[in-house]
Amino acid sequence: xxxxxxxxxxxxxxxxxxxxxxxxxxxxxxxxxxxxxxxxxxxxxxxxxxxxxxxxxxxxxxxxxxxxxxxxxxxxxxxxxxxxxxxxxxxxxxxxxxxxxxxxxxxxxxxxxxxxxxxxxxxxxxxxxxxxxxxxxxxxxxxxxxxxxxxxxxxxxxxxxxxxxxxxxxxxxxxxxxxxxxxxxxxxxxxxxxxxxxxxxxxxxxxxxxxxxxxxxxxxxxxxxxxxxxxxxxxxxxxxxxxxxxxxxxxxxxxxxxxxxxxxxxxxxxxxxxxxxxxxxxxxxxxxxxxxxxxxxxxxxxx
Numbered sequence: 001x002x003x004x005x006x007x008x009x010x011x012x013x014x015x016x017x018x019x020x021x022x023x024x025x026x027x028x029x030x031x032x033x034x035x036x037x038x039x040x041x042x043x044x045x046x047x048x049x050x051x052x053x054x055x056x057x058x059x060x061x062x063x064x065x066x067x068x069x070x071x072x073x074x075x076x077x078x079x080x081x082x083x084x085x086x087x088x089x090x091x092x093x094x095x096x097x098x099x100x101x102x103x104x105x106x107x108x109x110x111x112x113x114x115x116x117x118x119x120x121x122x123x124x125x126x127x128x129x130x131x132x133x134x135x136x137x138x139x140x141x142x143x144x145x146x147x148x149x150x151x152x153x154x155x156x157x158x159x160x161x162x163x164x165x166x167x168x169x170x171x172x173x174x175x176x177x178x179x180x181x182x183x184x185x186x187x188x189x190x191x192x193x194x195x196x197x198x199x200x201x202x203x204x205x206x207x208x209x210x211x212x213x214x215x216x217x218x219x220x221x222x223x224x225x226x227x228x229x230x231x232x233x234x235x236x237x238x239x240x241x242x243x244x245x246x247x248x249x250x251x252x253x254x255x256x257x258x259x260x261x262x263x264x265x266x267x268x269x270x271x272x273x274x275x276x277x278x279x280x281x282x283x284x285x286x287x288x289x290x291x292x293x294x295x296x297x298x299x300x301x302x303x
Contacts, residue, residue: 030246030278035079036298039274040136040174043080043296044220044263046187047071047289048253049127050101052092058253064101066287071102072109073284080296081133082172083113084185084220089127097121103129117142117168117185125154128168128185128221140180141171145206147188147199158189159198165189167203167221179216179301181271182207186221188231196225200234207268208238216301217268222292226260240266245277245295253291255283265297274298 035041054060075083090101098121107115114134118126125144132139146166148156155164167186174180186203189195203219210217219240225231227244236242242264248257267273275298 029281032077032079032278032280033275035081036274039298039300040082040178041078041080041296041298042183042218042220042265043078043083043294044086044185044222044265045074045083045290045294046086046222046263046292047088047102048291049087049089049091052090052099061101067289068102068105070284070287071289072106074280074282074289074294075106075110075113075131077280077282077284078294078296081136082183082218082220083131083294084128084183085131086128086185086187086222088129097126100126106131114139116170116172116183117144123154125164125166125168128166128187130168130170130183130185132170132172135175137172137174139170140173142169144168145202147195147202151202158192158195160192160195162189162192162195165195165199167206179270179303181216181218181301182210184217184219184221186219186223188222188224190224196223196231197234200231204234204238207235207240211239211268214270215268216270218271218299219266220264222263224262226262227264232264232266235266239268241268241273242266243273243277243297245279247279247281249279249293249295251281251288251291251293253288255281255288257281261295263292263295265295267297267299270301270303272300272302274300 050064056062088102090099113131116139117130145151146156147158150156169184245261249261249263280294
C-alpha cells in the first residue's frame with residue numbers, strides 16, 4: 001500500500017511538472033506592432049456563447065456584464081480591418097436567435113465597424129459574424145454553408161448528427177483599389193475527428209473553386225486542430241498557406257496554456273502574410289474576454 005501511494009504521488013508530481021512545462025512553453029506575451037499602412041489586418045476570436053437563462057456562473061448574463069469591457073478593449077487593441085468571430089451567440093432553450101448581446105454591444109461601442117456575414121436569423125445564421133472597417137472596405141457579397149450532407153439547408157446537423165456547425169463568408173472590396181478578397185469564417189467541432197475532416201473537405205472544395213477562378217481568399221477561425229494536423233492539411237489542398245502561431249490560443253478561461261494553437265488564419269495564392277501570427281494573451285481590466293485568445297496577421301496582395 002505504501003509503495004502504491006509512493007508511485008501515485010510520484011506520478012502526480014510528474015504530471016504536475018509536465019503541465020507546468022507545457023504551460024511555460026505555450027505561453028508568452030507578444031508585442032502588438034502598429035499595423036503597416038500598406039497592409040490589412042485580419043483577426044479571429046472565439047468569444048464563447050452567452051447563456052441567457054443563467055443569471056450567474058460562467059458564461060451567464062452576469063458573467064457577460066463582467067467581461068464585456070475586456071472584450072471591447074480587446075477589439076480596440078487588435079486594430080484589425082477584419083475580425084472573424086465565432087460563438088458570438090446569446091441563447092436559451094427555444095430562443096429564436098434574435099438576441100445577440102456581444103455583437104450588439106461591440107457594434108454600439110465601435111461605430112467604425114460594420115457587420116458582414118449576418119442577417120435575419122431565419123435566413124442567415126448569426127453566430128459567426130465578420131466585423132469590418134467601413135472606411136477601408138466595402139461589403140460586396142456574403143453567404144454561408146453548413147458542415148452537413150445538406151450544406152445549403154440552414155441549421156442542418158453535422159455529418160454525424162451533432163449540433164449544427166457552419167462556415168460564414170463575406171466578399172470585400174478595399175476602397176483604395178486593392179483586389180477584392182473573400183473571408184471564410186469557420187468553427188469546426190472539437191469532439192469528432194471525422195466531423196472535422198468531413199467539414200474541412202467541404203470547406204476545401206468551396207475555397208478551391210474560388211481559388212481556381214482566381215479569387216483571393218483568407219480563412220480564419222477555430223479549427224479545433226493543431227498546426228500541421230490532417231484537418232489543416234485538407235485545407236491546404238485548396239491552396240491555402242498557414243503560418244504557425246506560437247503557443248496556445250485556447251486557455252480554459254484561466255490563462256492555462258497546455259497545448260498549441262487551434263485558432264488559425266490561412267491565405268490563398270496572391271495573398272501574402274506580411275507578419276507572423278500574433279496571439280494576444282492578455283487580460284484587460286483584470287478579466288479574460290473569452291476562453292480563447294485572439295490571433296491576427298497582416299496581409300498584402302501580390303497581384
